[in-house]
Each structure stands twice: as structure tokens, then as C-alpha cells.
Amino acid sequence: MTVLVDADTRVVVQGITGHQGTGHARAMREFGTKVVAGVTPGKGGSAVEGVPVFDTVRDAVERTGANASCLFVPAPFAKDALLEAVDAGIALCVLVTEHIPFHDMLVMYHYARAHGSRIIGPNCPGIASPGKAKVGIIPNVVFRPGRVGVISRSGTLTYEIVNGIKEHGLGQSTCIGLGGDPIVGTSFVDALPWFESDPETDLMVVVGEIGGTAEEDAAEYIARHFTKPVVAYIAGRSAPPGKRMGHAGAIISRGKGTAATKIAALEKAGAKVARFPYEVPEIVAELAAKAARR
Amino acid sequence: MVKLTEGRGKELFRKYGIPVPNGVTVASAEEAEAVVRSAKVPLPCVVKAQVLVGGRGKGGAVRFASTPEEARAAAAAILGSEFQGEKVREVLLEEKVAIARELYVSFALDRTARLPMLMASAKGGVEIESVDDAQIDRQLIDPFPGLVAYERRRAAKALGLSGPLAADLDRLLAGLYRLFDREDAELVEINPLAVVGEKLLALDAKVSIEDDASFRHPEYATIRDDRTPLEEIAREKEIAFVQLDGNIGVIANGAGLTMATLDVLKEFGGAPGVFLDLGGTDDPKKVSEAFLLMAKAKPRAVFLNIFGGVTKCDTVASGLVAAMGTVPASERFPLVARIRGNNEAEGIAILRAAGITSVPDLRASAQAVVAAAKGTA
Numbered sequence: 306m307t308v309l310v311d312a313d314t315r316v317v318v319q320g321i322t323g324h325q326g327t328g329h330a331r332a333m334r335e336f337g338t339k340v341v342a343g344v345t346p347g348k349g350g351s352a353v354e355g356v357p358v359f360d361t362v363r364d365a366v367e368r369t370g371a372n373a374s375c376l377f378v379p380a381p382f383a384k385d386a387l388l389e390a391v392d393a394g395i396a397l398c399v400l401v402t403e404h405i406p407f408h409d410m411l412v413m414y415h416y417a418r419a420h421g422s423r424i425i426g427p428n429c430p431g432i433a434s435p436g437k438a439k440v441g442i443i444p445n446v447v448f449r450p451g452r453v454g455v456i457s458r459s460g461t462l463t464y465e466i467v468n469g470i471k472e473h474g475l476g477q478s479t480c481i482g483l484g485g486d487p488i489v490g491t492s493f494v495d496a497l498p499w500f501e502s503d504p505e506t507d508l509m510v511v512v513g514e515i516g517g518t519a520e521e522d523a524a525e526y527i528a529r530h531f532t533k534p535v536v537a538y539i540a541g542r543s544a545p546p547g548k549r550m551g552h553a554g555a556i557i558s559r560g561k562g563t564a565a566t567k568i569a570a571l572e573k574a575g576a577k578v579a580r581f582p583y584e585v586p587e588i589v590a591e592l593a594a595k596a597a598r599r
Numbered sequence: 600m601v602k603l604t605e606g607r608g609k610e611l612f613r614k615y616g617i618p619v620p621n622g623v624t625v626a627s628a629e630e631a632e633a634v635v636r637s638a639k640v641p642l643p644c645v646v647k648a649q650v651l652v653g654g655r656g657k658g659g660a661v662r663f664a665s666t667p668e669e670a671r672a673a674a675a676a677i678l679g680s681e682f683q684g685e686k687v688r689e690v691l692l693e694e695k696v697a698i699a700r701e702l703y704v705s706f707a708l709d710r711t712a713r714l715p716m717l718m719a720s721a722k723g724g725v726e727i728e729s730v731d732d733a734q735i736d737r738q739l740i741d742p743f744p745g746l747v748a749y750e751r752r753r754a755a756k757a758l759g760l761s762g763p764l765a766a767d768l769d770r771l772l773a774g775l776y777r778l779f780d781r782e783d784a785e786l787v788e789i790n791p792l793a794v795v796g797e798k799l800l801a802l803d804a805k806v807s808i809e810d811d812a813s814f815r816h817p818e819y820a821t822i823r824d825d826r827t828p829l830e831e832i833a834r835e836k837e838i839a840f841v842q843l844d845g846n847i848g849v850i851a852n853g854a855g856l857t858m859a860t861l862d863v864l865k866e867f868g869g870a871p872g873v874f875l876d877l878g879g880t881d882d883p884k885k886v887s888e889a890f891l892l893m894a895k896a897k898p899r900a901v902f903l904n905i906f907g908g909v910t911k912c913d914t915v916a917s918g919l920v921a922a923m924g925t926v927p928a929s930e931r932f933p934l935v936a937r938i939r940g941n942n943e944a945e946g947i948a949i950l951r952a953a954g955i956t957s958v959p960d961l962r963a964s965a966q967a968v969v970a971a972a973k974g975t976a
Contacts, residue, residue, distance in 0.1 A: 381814045405811060406811045408742075411708075411714065414713050415741070442908060444907065444908050444940050446940065446941065461853030461856040461905075461906040461940075462859050463855070464908055464940055465856060492711075514854070515858070517710045519711075542862045543864075543865040580862075581866065581961075
């Protein structure tokens with residue numbers, strides 16, 4: 306049992322012939338992931354570092370049994386590529402691409418849902434389960450197999466915190482970067498149940514940021530249904546209202562989506578909320594030590 | 600996000616068949632008088648400052664005129680003045696209408712449901728935030744069929760409209776949803792939507808267009824917005840750059856890490872002045888450009904906080920060192936670097952060769968840059 310990815314995960318990389326696609330396909334293989342195919346329309350029949358390239362996702366699925374896709378397709382073409390993956394029966398689509406218009410995401414999200422596919426992202430670093438598989442771009446160096454689950458709306462901040470967990474002598478069960486856009490395929494509330502029922506996860510780290518109400522929704526879910534300890538961090542406490550802070554979703558508008566409301570909701574739900582990123586692994590290590598003594 | 604002025608929003612409304620009062624946007628008092636004299640805008644008329652800030656009515660940004668001379672005087676009084684820091688470059692002259700009722704309609708994104716939401720309220724003419732929840736009718740719209748007739752009928756009922764007014768609303772909402780969808784809008788809002796005799800008229804237009812859709816909407820690229828000049832240059836170079844009130848420049852990669860860095864700096868008594876998110880890049884030239892842009896903002900000290908993923912540590916280090924060489928001595932500033940992650944060792948070596956030490960601990964590096972900005976380091 307694992308969260309979304311395991312030893313049977315067979316990855317097709319859409320956009321494998323591009324610079325990012327090639328590099329990350331290699332990094333995924335180095336992580337131990339079965340990267341079985343690449344897709345770039347017009348380049349079918351070639352190969353990238355030994356990985357066969359196909360013109361269509363359907364070809365890739367039929368010939369290699371791919372069941373997960375990692376998409377490095379530029380924003381103007383991302384909708385088409387994602388719908389193609391869904392139609393080919395790909396169950397898990399990790400959408401790394403940033404700057405996808407949300408009107409496109411509306412269609413992609415509801416289409417994928419109706420056809421039984423799961424999207425992680427867009428504008429996300431993807432998912433990794435150390436010792437099993439990685440679909441996405443999280444640097445391999447931050448991981449170590451362990452029992453801490455991580456879900457986050459950020460990219461590099463996730464790396465920072467996951468790396469901190471490793472430096473404190475602990476490791477991760479599964480880490481998912483959900484992406485910071487206004488519409489994401491998978492939210493905290495979608496992902497938390499997977500970790501609740503995952504026997505390999507003992508403790509959960511939730512990394513949020515200002516904007517939207519995903520953290521408040523997560524807090525409500527945690528209070529009602531989540532039984533494992535939760536350590537949280539919310540980035541953007543010092544962000545001024547009305548300024549978009551890099552992520553399209555990270556803006557405080559009309560007084561909603563502030564760090565204060567998110568922190569209060571998570572604390573009320575019983576989560577330990579770190580004030581700074583470096584406090585997260587410190588609190589995690591404390592909780593793990595306490596659990597070990599029991 | 601590109602926010603459109605009322606005048607531009609109403610041009611779009613016309614294109615999508617949404618009824619608006621007769622009106623013309625002008626940039627000078629002479630033109631204002633001329634459009635009234637030529638009867639393009641009937642008298643009496645309203646003269647409205649084309650600014651994006653709210654509360655125009657209270658701030659003197661909306662005036663009335665009954666003669667061409669008054670229109671000229673009103674335009675002259677408004678043009679060039681400032682409302683909440685925003686300079687008025689254009690005024691909209693519009694026929695004055697007899698308002699029977701003021702309503703509210705909008706389409707926006709509901710992030711939790713991941714669906715567009717239609718909001719309708721009979722309590723128009725005031726900020727929608729101040730309207731009681733029970734008096735706002737909310738409907739989630741499925742993008743596959745799009746806005747359908749029964750949803751428009753429900754909105755008409757919520758607004759208390761029947762007969763020809765309900766038929767008017769039906770057409771208006773269909774057009775407004777089409778605009779929301781086709782123009783890649785984040786928000787389209789009509790407040791107030793006025794009942795004038797037996798017709799509906801959009802008296803105001805609030806439209807904002809999503810930046811990420813600019814590849815299929817080049818027409819919005821030229822529209823000015825609330826960016827500072829340096830923010831505008833950054834936008835052209837595809838660097839996320841936000842100017843704040845403090846004096847410490849922050850260069851980081853990724854929105855979350857950048858925000859976290861600001862939080863940590865503040866904790867140690869620092870005041871972030873510029874926020875520069877390199878995002879994912881493996882081009883040292885882009886790093887150099889970002890660094891030179893930062894230099895233009897004249898920070899007291901700069902904190903480089905990178906966690907290498909797509910953006911590798913050695914890429915950042917070589918871009919940084921290249922840029923440092925071109926900054927004139929008079930414009931140099933203290934720099935504290937912290938680079939971790941992919942190609943960390945290579946990056947640290949490049950920095951060391953240029954005399955820069957990377958401080959791996961976030962607390963220690965943040966304290967160092969705060970001290971440098973205060974001149975106590």
C-alpha cells in the first residue's frame with residue numbers, strides 16, 4: 306500500500322525531447338522510477354537516452370503499458386496534451402507546466418475527473434515516494450525513505466522542508482507538491498485521506514501559503530477525519546494585501562486567505578503550526594522522538 | 600492580472616451585446632466639450648474618472664454636467680488629478696439615466712468547487728461584501744454545457760425581474776458568461792446593473808483578465824496597470840518582481856520559498872523592500888538580468904536564498920558572479936547568499952572563487968543580511 310505511486314508505476318514523459326523533459330526523465334530514472342516512454346508529436350520512432358519516443362500517448366500506452374504521465378508541455382498546448390493522456394486511459398497525470406490559464410484548467414479538471422484520471426498540479430513539482438517512484442521534478446537529493454508524509458502548495462519551499470526532515474535523521478513516506486495555482490487537480494482535502502489510510506505514514510506535514518481557502522478546508526478535514534499528528538507551516542505571514550506574491554493563487558484579496566485565518570484554523574484542528582520553515586523538521590523530530598519513547 | 604478601466608470594460612460589453620449607456624472616453628477637456636456638442640453623448644451627462652481604485656463617487660471622481668461648458672469644466676477638474684495615488688489620464692462621459700432599481704451580477708471563479716460562480720443580488724449599487732449572504736444568489740456553472748437557460752431564469756427570479764426585464768437579463772447573462780469565457784476573465788462584475796424604464800443597463804463594468812492567457816490575448820498586453828516601472832521591466836523579462844516598503848532585496852526561487860524568506864527576515868527585524876522570484880530557470884543570463892534589476896531598486900542589502908531544483912545552484916552562482924562584475928562600485932551592496940539543493944557544491948565553489956560565502960543555515964543567513972542592511976555587520 307502506498308500513496309498514488311509504487312513499483313508498478315510506469316511513467317510516460319510528455320514533452321521528453323525538450324530540455325526539461327530530457328533532464329527530468331533522467332532524474333526520475335535515477336530515483337528508481339520506471340520511465341517507459343516519451344511522447345513528442347512528430348518525433349515518434351526516435352529515443353531519448355534509451356527511452357522510446359511515440360507520437361501519441363495512446364501508442365505509448367499500448368506499446369509500453371504506461372499508467373502515469375509527467376507533462377512538460379508549454380502552457381498553450383498543455384490542455385491538449387492533458388486531454389490526450391486522459392483519453393489514453395492514464396490514471397495519474399502530473400502537470401509540471403506553469404502559467405496555464407485557469408479557464409483551461411476548469412475544462413481539464415472536470416474532464417479528467419469524469420474519466421477517472423487524477424491530476425496533480427499544474428505548476429507543481431509532483432509526487433515522490435522514496436525507494437519506489439517519482440513522477441515530477443523534486444530534486445532526488447532531498448529524499449530518504451521514512452514515515453513522514455508531506456503535502457504542499459509550494460515547490461522549492463517543499464524541497465527546503467523535505468531536506469530539513471532528512472537532515473534531522475528522518476525520512477519521507479510520500480511527498481506531494483500540489484501546486485500554487487487557483488485551480489489544482491488535487492487539493493489538501495483530496496490528498497489527506499490517502500495519507501490517513503497509508504500504513505507507511507505516521508505523521509503528516511502540511512505546507513500552505515496565503516490565498517484561497519485550501520488550508521482552512523484542510524483544517525476542517527483534519528479536525529473531523531484525520532487521526533495522525535499534523536505539523537503545518539503557512540508561508541506569507543508578512544505579505545501585504547493586494548500584491549500577488551509570485552504564485553497566481555498567492556494573493557490576499559478582500560481580507561480573505563490571510564496567513565492568520567489559516568494558522569488559526571489549523572491550530573484549532575489540533576495541528577502544530579511552525580512559524581518558520583526550519584521549525585517544521587524540528588517539531589517533526591520532537592514528535593517522532595516522543596512517539597518512539599512510547 | 601490586467602484590470603480594465605470602466606470605459607474599456609464597457610467597450611467589451613458592447614462587443615458581447617451587453618447594454619451600456621451612450622458614452623465616450625476622452626483624454627482632454629476640449630474633447631469632452633466636443634463630444635457633448637456633437638451630441639455623441641446626450642445631456643445631462645456624467646463625467647467619470649477612469650481609474651481602477653474603488654469609491655470614485657465619494658472622492659469627487661464622478662461629476663455631472665448639463666451643458667458642454669460644464670462637461671469641459673468637470674473633465675478639466677478630474678483629468679490629471681490623483682485618486683488614492685492613481686493619476687487620471689482619461690474620463691468617460693456618459694448619458695445620465697433615470698435609475699429605478701440597482702442590481703448586481705457577476706461571474707468569478709470558485710476555487711474550492713473549481714467552477715465559475717454566478718452571483719446575483721437585488722441589492723446592487725453597494726460593495727457586494729457589505730450585502731447580507733442571504734440576499735446573494737450563488738450558482739456554480741459547469742463549463743461543459745456553459746451557462747444554461749434555467750440558470751438565467753433562476754437569476755432573474757433572484758433579482759425580482761419578470762416579463763421584458765427577465766428577457767433582457769437572459770440575453771445579458773448569456774453575453775456576460777461568453778465574455779468571461781472567451782476573454783479569459785478572472786472576474787466580470789456589473790454593479791450597478793440598473794433598471795431604467797423597461798430596460799437593463801450596465802452602469803459600471805469591472806473586468807479583469809488573467810495574465811496567463813496573454814498568449815491568446817495579445818490585445819491586453821499594452822494596457823497599463825498598477826505595476827511600478829521596475830515591475831514592468833521584470834514582467835517583460837518574465838521575472839516575478841514585487842516592490843515593498845523596506846530596504847532588503849530578496850532573490851529567491853519559487854513563490855513559497857520567497858514568501859517564507861520574507862517571513863524569516865521580518866522575524867529578525869528586517870524590512871524586505873523587493874521580492875524577486877527567479878522561478879524555474881537554468882539560464883545564467885536570466886539570473887544576471889534579475890540581479891541587475893535588483894541593483895536598480897537600490898536595496899541596502901541583498902539576500903540570495905536559493906533551493907536548487909530546476910534552477911540549479913551553479914547556474915545561479917555563475918549568473919550572479921557575472922552580474923556582480925558589471926555593477927558600478929557606487930551601486931554595490933552587501934550580499935548574503937544561501938544556496939542549497941541541486942549542484943550545491945558546484946555553486947558554492949563558484950561563489951567562493953568570487954569571494955562570496957554561502958551561509959547554509961536560514962536563521963544565520965537571515966540575521967546576517969538584516970545586520971548588513973542596518974550597517975551593523
